[in-house]
Amino acid sequence: MNPHLEADLSVLDEMLTSLADFIRPLDSDCVNWTPSIPDTNSISAMVVHTLGTLDSWFSRGLGETLQRDRDAEFRAHHTPEELLAKIDASRESVRRFLARYEHVDLAGPIHTRRLSRGTDVTVSVAWCIEHAVIHAGEHWGQIQLTKQMYDARR
Secondary structure (H helix, E strand, O other): OOHHHHHHHHHHHHHHHHHHHHHOOOOHHHHHOOOOOOOOOOHHHHHHHHHHHHHHHHHHHOOOOOOOOHHHHOOOOOOHHHHHHHHHHHHHHHHHHHHHHHHOOOOOEEEEEEOOOOEEEEEEHHHHHHHHHHHHHHHHHHHHHHHHHHHHOO
16 A cells, blocks of 8 residues: 555544544443534534545545435434444445555546535545545544533533
8 A cells, every 4th residue: 555545544543443442431421412512513423424524535535426414414313332333334444445545546636525615626636535534633633622521511
């Protein structure tokens, strides 16, 4: 595997392992609690959204369409065990996607829609991969902050 794809795989594997370790001791109340601050989400919603964006951007980078209900991701309500199963499935999905990129021109253009902005853009295949990694990292940080807010509410 090319060194950049290998690095992305390593970073995502580390993040997904840390995320699973983080979720494992939590209870359902914690993962489904939503802060009272406007435009915030539960840990459950952010985990489901994060995993959905990985598949979505990796699919787009390959020129494929993934059926996804982004809005429903933010309404997700799961047990920690269900989230752990989703994280495990995502880890395998990430490995399969990144292996498929081995023979793809990473500089090639992709025409896609930015769902969060509702705009069409042209980006490189590599941009899709890197955006997926960065976006996942942003939400991993939000997940940790949400747990801190949950703990502080007591």
